[in-house]
Amino acid sequence: MEKKVPPISSKLPVFMHGADYNPDQWLHDPKVFEEDIRLMKLAHCNVMAVGIFSWATLEPAEGEFNFEWLDHVLDTFAGNGLYAWLATPSGARPAWMSQKYPEVLRVQANRTRNLHGFRHNHCFTSPVYREKVAIMNSKLAERYASHPAVVGWxxxxxxxxxxxxxxxQDAFRAWVKRKYGTLEALNRAWWTTFWSHTYTDWSQVESPAPHGETQVHGQNLDWKRFVTDQTIDFYKHEIAPLKAANADLPCTTNMMDLFYDLDYRKFAEVLDVISWDAYPTWHEAxxxxxxxxxxxxxxxxxxxxKQKPFMLMESTPSLTNWQPVSKLKRPGMHRLSSLQAVAHGSDTVQYFQWRKSRGSSEKFHGAVVDHVGHEHTRVFKDVSSLxxxxxxxxxxxxxxxxxEAAILFDWDNRWAVNDAQGPRNGGIHYEKTVVQHYRALWEQGVPTDIIGSEDDLSKYKLLLVPMAYLLREEAGARIEQFVRDGGTVAVTYWSGVVNENDLCYLNGFPGPLRSTLGIWAEEIEGLHDHDRNGIVLQAGNALGLDGSYQVHELCELIHAEGADVLAVYEDDFYAGRPALTVHAFGKGKAYYLAARVSDPAFYDAFYGRLIKDAGVRxxxxxxxxxxxxxxLRSDGASDYVFILNFSGAACEIGLNQAGYVDAETGETVSGRVELQQHGVRILKRKV
Known part of the structure; x- marks a missing residue:
């Protein structure tokens, strides 16, 4: 039985392929637009994101609107089989608005208001800015919500x-008042008795400031949560007139590479489809x-x-202009990097930008159409071929x-880890650690979900929990039930330390997971960058692993409370103490790694055995x-296996089963599969 989700747009039930397009930059030369239409079709592009920063062109003066140019763009698209993600222009306001209504400009943490300029330089709470956005979006919706070329917002x-x-500030006070109800509850949650920071009036509560309060960790955490909620509220304000005009048109906003400032898991709840912008620094090594x-x-x-296909809304067809080094994509890398996104679930490949800007900050950022303005370039040919x-x-x-495998990754845990003030203020490296554990699954071709602590665990066989410093009681109970029901969990040091208010657990670390893991973490040591220790696998351990591995940065001193010891520390005063344990719990197993292992070979061996033992696909x-x-992608009847070569050299792999066909050519594939440097093969098999 086929298991597919509907396409992102029924108007365009194929792979969307296109770019950010800024025709408003070229209104002085109509021939550019005519040529762009020809080139779009030549490049096998079918969709453009239009109008992203066009407010000054749409409303050159307050209350004076100019939509004729956009009418022409969308009507021409419709006549040529092209489609548009039509943008709301709120990412950058026009100068007349900043001049007349300075309240729309942001105030920094030092309480200084910005001047006009840049982008995202606007207050999401400002009544004036919200009013102007509502007027603009209402007019866009009235004019284009049913336009045949528009596939979404x-x-x-x-x-x-x-x-x-x-x-x-007023909105933040209202937010915390709704959350806590009383000052007594707020003070208890934020532990404000420390340094006599107790609040006695709601008006005393402010956002963290470099010249004010930064040391109340619960307050820092709640400010970040508030910023996410306020940004989401602004997004909902933006889409209200769009949904009123046509509820069926999907709305999205382009997210960014592991972005720190917003909890994307909460943001995802109000998006119809996820889209994001990927800019790898290829060819560093x-x-x-x-x-x-x-x-x-x-x-x-x-x-x-959202547990469904996403959109690669932006990528570069060649290079960027804002990374430390603007490196060209080597032959084959455009296809490889684009199909990597498809392999992991993207139903689009889109770029920034279609045509290079002639001036300003992104004039040297890569584009499908270079300044030379024609199709006879290497980049254009790469895009057309893809x-x-x-x-x-x-x-x-x-x-x-x-x-069947998942990794736990929560934004508020991320914020709390990086605000902990110990045990390593010189670099706790939470994000790199999570991806280090993930890479061991990636190397072995294991499809993996990146989940939150509130997500359902029942579909998984293996759960990785790296550095879950902030772990709610409910999340601990959910993980405990997962193991009790037969799941395998692997948890690391610095987990189960604080609750949702960043208050330390008093029943011993790892807090809600202590019984599940069968260990007690007594102390954790931060190692200097030059410090090293090691862990030694015990002879005859249950994993069948041997040898020793170097560890660095963090070493936790733990006691086994029912768990079996698989490896011990090699050096220092805690030599011989447990460093890796396993606890048989219910029908499942719970592993605990007490130190940061620096050798990737350990993770390959450790997770390779867990994958096999848990029967992970x-x-x-x-x-x-x-x-x-x-x-792997699958519709339940057929599997599509993407083999991607990031090794930097040509290679081949041997297939251990028959029944494959090349998804692009339809040819039968068996034996050994050759991969060119930066090569991709897409194989199809019946389930």
Whole structure:
């Protein structure tokens, strides 16, 4: 039985392929638009994101609107089989608005109001800005909500940042008052008796400030939660007139690479489809494994947010202009990096930008159409070739990733970890640690979800819980039940330390997981960058692993309370104490790793055994060379296996089963599969 989700738009039930398009930059030369239409079709592009920063063109003066140019763009699209994600222009306001209504400009944490300029320089709470956005979006909705070329709404652009103006201070006070009800409850949750920071009036509560309060961790955490909620509230304000005009048109906003400032898991609840902007720094090293696994993690995260295909809304067809080094994509890398997104669940490949801007800050950012203005470039040919490939993969649209492994990753835990003030203020490296554990699954071609602590665990066989410092009681109970029911969990040091208010557990760490894991964590040591220790696998351990592995940065001193010791520390005063344990609990097993192992070989061996023991599905039954991974999409009747070569060299893999066909050519595939440098093969098999 086929298991597909509907396409993102019934108007365009194929892979969407296109770019951010700014025709408002070229209104002085109508021939540019005519040429763009020809080139779009030549590049096998079918959709453009239009109007993202066009407010000054749409409303050149307050109350004076100019939509004729946009009418022409969309009508021409409709006549040429092209479609648009029509943007709301709120990402950057016109100068006349900043001049007349300075309250729309953000106030920084130091309580200084910004001047006009840049983008995202606006207060989400400002009544004036909300009024102006509502007027603009209402007019756009009235005019275009039923336009045949419009497939959905692109809301603003890369939301982020915060504002500390008086409006936002009042909103924050109202937010915490709703959450806690009384000052007594707030003071208890924030532990304000420390340093005599007790609040005695709601008006005393303010956002964290470099010249004011930054040391109340519960307050810092709640401010970040408030910023997410206020940004979401602004987004909902934006889409209200759009949904009123046509509730069926999907709305999205483009998210960013593991973005820190907003809880995307909460944001996902109000989006119709997830979209994000991926800009890997390819070619930093001979092998692309580190970069590829980081972005694979991101792709899996954004797919998991709604458990359905997502959109690659922006990528570069060539290079960026804002990274430390603007490196060109080597031959084959455009296809490889784009199909990596597809392999992990994207139903689109889109770029920033279609045509290079002639001036200002992104004039040297990569584009499909270069300043030379024609199709006779290497980049244009790469884009056109990929467009042909995507056009032949329509059967993959709507397929899902059948993951049996998951990694726990919560934003408020991330914020709390980085605000903990110990045990390593010189770099706790939470995000890198999570991806280090993820990479061991990625290397072995294991489809993986990136989940939150409130998500259902019942579909998984293996759960990784790296550095779950902030762990709610309810999350601990959910993990305990998962193991009791037969699941395998692997937890690391610095987990179960604080609750949702960033208050330390008093019943021993790892707090809600102490019984599940069968250990007690007494102390944790932060190691200097030059410090090293090691762990030694015990002879005859249950995993069948041997040898020793170097550890660095963090070492936790634990006691086994029912857990079996699999490895011990090698050096220092805690030599011989447990470093890796397993606890048989209910029908499942709970592992605990007490130190940060620096050697990737450990994770490959450790998770390789857990994957096998838990019966976790891999994308393909084959030995994968280092830097080569396999990812899986399925409709329940057919599997689509993407074999992606990030090793930096040509290689081949041996297939351990028959029944494969090449999804692009239809040819039967058996024996050994050759992969060129930066190569991709897409194999199809019956389930």
């Amino acid at each position: 692109h809301i603003s652009n890369e939301f982020g940042g915060d504002c500390h103006c008086d409006y936002c 001979a092998s692309e494994g580190n970069i590829a696994s980081w972005f694979a993690f991101n792709h899996d995260l954004f797919r998991t947010l 467009g042909e490939t995507l056009a032949g993969l329509t059967e993959v649209i709507g397929t899902t990733v059948p993951a 891999r994308a393909i039954d084959a030995e994968l060379p280092a830097g080569v991974t396999a990812q």
